[in-house]
Amino acid sequence: MTSNSTANAADFRALHHQTRPLALPNAWDVGSAIIAEHCGASAIATTSAGIAWSRGRSDGEGLDRDGLIDAIRAIAAAVSVPVTADIEGGHARDGAGVYDTVAAVIDAGAVGINIEDGDRDPVETAARIAQARKAADAAGIGLFVNARTDVFLRGLVPEDGLLAETVARAERYADAGADGVFVPGLADMGLITEPAPAVPLPLNIMVADGSPTIAEPWRRGGRARQPGLLGGSGRVRGCPSGRHRAWSSRAPTPQSGTAPTTPG
Secondary structure (H helix, E strand, C coil): CCCCCCHHHHHHHHHHCCCCCCCEECCCCCCHHHHHCCCCCCEEECCCCHHHHHCCCCCCCCCCCCHEEEEEEHHHHCCCEEEEECCCCCCCCCCCHHHHHHHHHHHHHCEEEEEECCCCCHHHHHHHHHHHHHHHHHHHCHHHHHHEHHHHCCCCCHHHHHHHHHHEEEEECCCCCCCEEEECCCCHHHHHCCCCCCCCCEEEEEECCCCCCHHHHHHCCCHCCCCCCCCCCCCCCCCCCCCCEEEEECCCCCCCCCCCCCCC
């Protein structure tokens, strides 16, 4: 942990419950993190793929845990805004190992994590999330745990069951201690704003070609219809193009439908 970790953790959590969506640019090294902050980012997320590739390793935990922690530490030390770290599946064989990974991530200065299920059974993923929460509690920091589910990205169930499976996993992960859910591959506005069963988590979606703008779900009244499972997207103004994440919040409908760092 750093001297700013507690304050950054509180700030990062608050950003997920504001009246406007939060755009999270992805950084893979000190340079990209500094550029993102200079462009006005309120917080920065690391990209596991970018960090691995920049170090000559493959995505999918091709970079070992020590290398990942070194990168996170350097990025967190280079910027003043909160940093959340992509730890893929936890960089561990089991829950105990996830605990150790998260403890190291917190020590490196990150105040949030992104942990994914991929092809892993959701029951095991929930157990890993519980260990991440346990590590955060032991460190005395309000770590924001973002649970990524690849149901849409990998087509883990038949198309007509994608939303229901995503909701079920989100509920399971919330019960295990997750604070948000990330659904890469979800870009259909009809699904983003559909009044699906309530999920008590903000929704995180990935920006890519074909994604809605960050304001679109709110302009269509998505928040009012489905306060727990929503999304938005956009690019950070003035920054190089590329993928980053955008959070919804469960706050009341904003006065304007745009995020402060996105094009109008």
